Amino acid sequence: xxxxxxxxxxxxxxxxxxxxxxxxxxxxxxxxxxxxxxxxxxxxxxxxxxxxxxxxxxxxxxxxxxxxxxxxxxxxxxxxxxxxxxxxxxxxxxxxxxxxxxxxxxxxxxxxxxxxxxxxxxxxxxxxxxxxxxxxxxxxxxxxxxxxxxxxxxxxxxxxxxxxxxxxxxxxxxxxxxxxxxxxxxxxxxxxxxxxxxxxxxxxxxxxxxxxxxxxxxxxxxxxxxxxxxxxxxxxxxxxxxxxxxxxxxxxxxxxxxxxxxxxxxxxxxxxxxxxx
Amino acid sequence: xxxxxxxxxxxxxxxxxxxxxxxxxxxxxxxxxxxxxxxxxxxxxxxxxxxxxxxxxxxxxxxxxxxxxxxxxxxxxxxxxxxxxxxxxxxxxxxxxxxxxxxxxxxxxxxxxxxxxxxxxxxxxxxxxxxxxxxxxxxxxxxxxxxxxxxxxxxxxxxxxxxxxxxxxxxxxxxxxxxxxxxxxxxxxxxxxxxxxxxxxxxxxxxxxxxxxxxxxxxxxxxxxxxxxxxxxxxxxxxxxxxxxxxxxxxxxxxxxxxxxxxxxxxxxxxxxxxxxxxxxxxxxxxxxxxxxxxxxxxxxxxxxxxxxxxxxxxxxxxxxxxxxxxxxxxxxxxxx
Numbered sequence: 163x164x165x166x167x168x169x170x171x172x173x174x175x176x177x178x179x180x181x182x183x184x185x186x187x188x189x190x191x192x193x194x195x196x197x198x199x200x201x202x203x204x205x206x207x208x209x210x211x212x213x214x215x216x217x218x219x220x221x222x223x224x225x226x227x228x229x230x231x232x233x234x235x236x237x238x239x240x241x242x243x244x245x246x247x248x249x250x251x252x253x254x255x256x257x258x259x260x261x262x263x264x265x266x267x268x269x270x271x272x273x274x275x276x277x278x279x280x281x282x283x284x285x286x287x288x289x290x291x292x293x294x295x296x297x298x299x300x301x302x303x304x305x306x307x308x309x310x311x312x313x314x315x316x317x318x319x320x321x322x323x324x325x326x327x328x329x330x331x332x333x334x335x336x337x338x339x340x341x342x343x344x345x346x347x348x349x350x351x352x353x354x355x356x357x358x359x360x361x362x363x364x365x366x367x368x369x370x371x372x373x374x375x376x377x378x379x380x381x382x383x384x385x386x387x388x389x390x391x392x393x394x395x396x397x398x399x400x401x402x403x404x405x406x407x408x409x410x411x412x413x414x415x416x417x418x419x420x421x422x423x424x425x426x427x428x429x430x431x432x433x434x435x436x437x438x439x
Numbered sequence: 440x441x442x443x444x445x446x447x448x449x450x451x452x453x454x455x456x457x458x459x460x461x462x463x464x465x466x467x468x469x470x471x472x473x474x475x476x477x478x479x480x481x482x483x484x485x486x487x488x489x490x491x492x493x494x495x496x497x498x499x500x501x502x503x504x505x506x507x508x509x510x511x512x513x514x515x516x517x518x519x520x521x522x523x524x525x526x527x528x529x530x531x532x533x534x535x536x537x538x539x540x541x542x543x544x545x546x547x548x549x550x551x552x553x554x555x556x557x558x559x560x561x562x563x564x565x566x567x568x569x570x571x572x573x574x575x576x577x578x579x580x581x582x583x584x585x586x587x588x589x590x591x592x593x594x595x596x597x598x599x600x601x602x603x604x605x606x607x608x609x610x611x612x613x614x615x616x617x618x619x620x621x622x623x624x625x626x627x628x629x630x631x632x633x634x635x636x637x638x639x640x641x642x643x644x645x646x647x648x649x650x651x652x653x654x655x656x657x658x659x660x661x662x663x664x665x666x667x668x669x670x671x672x673x674x675x676x677x678x679x680x681x682x683x684x685x686x687x688x689x690x691x692x693x694x695x696x697x698x699x700x701x702x703x704x705x706x707x708x709x710x711x712x713x714x715x716x717x718x719x720x721x722x723x724x725x726x727x728x729x730x731x732x733x734x735x736x737x738x739x740x741x742x743x744x745x746x747x748x749x750x751x752x753x754x755x756x757x758x759x760x761x762x763x764x765x766x767x768x769x770x771x772x773x774x775x776x
Contacts, residue, residue, distance in 0.1 A: 240662070240664075241664055244664065250662075252662060254658070256656070256658065256659040256662040256663065257656075257659055258651065258652040258655035258656055258659050258660070258722065259655050259656070259722070260651065260655055260722045260723040261648070261651055261652065261655060261722075265648055269648065269652055269659075269660075269663045269665075270649070270652075270660075270663035270664040270665050271663075271664070272645040272648055274645070284643075284644040284645065284646070285643050285644065286643050286644060286645065286648070288643075
């Protein structure tokens with residue numbers, strides 16, 4: 163990416179979140195650059211979810227600063243993050259199964275008819291919602307037979323596509339995707355990865371939380387490795403092997419200022435078959 | 440405002456996207472099955488009895504079902520949110536006693552007594568909703584408890600006495616006006632108007648969409664910015680208001696305040712909702728379906744009566760119909776998955 167020198171879209175410095183004696187976020191930093199796919203990886207319990215929740219307003223951090231487009235910002239809840247153009251695609255998709263695709267894209271943000279029909283009778287503008295939903299689908303090259311199909315009639319990959327299209331339709335700054343390929347087969351995963359690429363190609367930065375290392379290496383421009391509540395490394399997938407990244411994730415290797423790796427736990431590093439550069 | 444209410448859109452047409460034809464949409468509508476059943480029942484009774492297909496008889500059917508029909512509107516709203524209300528008949532009975540006794544004793548003017556009855560019923564609904572959402576408790580248990588509370592209050596307040604000699608405004612909706620050669624009660628019009636109002640609200644407003652979304656998945660609704668507990672309490676309150684209106688219709692039809700009224704109406708209203716194709720699992724169905732369901736029950740009762748079938752067989756057939764309807768719902772859900 164050529165954008166390494168530009169202002170990060172979303173940035174965090176020194177985030178801390180404690181739950182009683184447990185410190186879920188322990189001085190974490192975060193940087194998302196314009197137009198990139200940033201993968202966030204980490205072992206179970208590393209605090210990925212807490213970090214993402216802080217960045218999408220679901221959790222209010224105790225300490226630290228979040229900047230959006232370079233300006234300090236505080237989210238009071240998920241709604242306020244959404245109002246600032248940060249959309250999240252949740253792991254369980256958060257779709258209403260019996261409702262049609264257009265209704266799902268506009269759920270919670272329905273459009274009303276102009277004039278008295280909309281203001282006094284609160285009438286929905288179904289035609290416009292269908293049209294605009296169709297445009298968003300076309301925009302991302304998502305082929306669906308009809309937008310008045312119920313979401314429950316779709317395959318897992320198609321549902322994921324609807325959830326992504328909804329997020330992209332409303333996001334103005336960032337789309338965050340939580341394990342978008344976790345529940346999908348090989349072919350459908352490939353379709354979703356293609357979809358993520360198209361979202362990036364529209365210029366929308368994507369934060370991708372994933373456990374799937376091959377997917378991460380296939381699609382991410384940079385990888386944020388999270389460990390023990392903070393960022394352990396921020397690297398380019400081209401500079402490291404998958405084994406090295408896993409070693410950083412588990413603490414066998416650590417990354418120094420020059421980007422070289424240092425053996426932090428020689429036994430673990432040996433077991434993982436990696437060595438310092 | 441435009442930035443937040445409308446996503447930025449491009450103008451690329453998408454040729455592959457087609458809306459299904461009207462015929463196909465009609466065939467896949469969940470109300471199609473119940474409607475066909477209703478029409479078949481009507482055809483059957485028209486052939487087997489001469490009195491069935493007369494204006495007077497059809498008007499009578501609507502009068503017979505208007506109370507349960509109005510209860511069923513509230514029941515539909517609650518079932519759409521994946522809840523259930525066992526207390527509707529008892530709440531209506533309490534509302535009717537409040538209205539009748541207050542007005543008959545002259546403690547308050549008749550119209551104030553009516554307003555008070557509506558508020559009491561809406562209050563019961565709101566309390567149900569708050570217990571279901573705020574604590575939270577299962578709707579089945581909450582409304583089962585409320586059924587007993589309302590039933591007991593009805594008998595305590597009425598002192599087991601039927602209230603009669605009611606002032607005029609209480610029975611005004613029982614008055615009729617001629618339409619052609621048939622007399623129609625104003626109460627029937629109120630019921631039909633309520634069905635149309637709620638059908639519109641559910642199908643064509645954001646509120647309606649949110650009710651369906653809540654029934655589908657409360658979590659999805661919440662993540663999409665819908666304030667689910669406010670919405671649910673609102674739904675139960677509106678349902679309570681419907682029971683209040685049903686109480687007034689009940690008084691206008693019988694001319695008395697009867698503490699024994701409405702004891703099986705909770706199950707009858709659920710029957711109508713299920714026959715109308717609304718899923719007990721929430722999120723799918725419509726009040727128009729319920730209207731058809733109410734008419735199915737009414738037509739069967741009336742038609743079998745005209746044929747001289749004993750009333751216990753009417754109950755038997757209604758029971759079988761309900762089990763059939765729930766089976767169809769369950770199978771179609773499994774197919775959808």
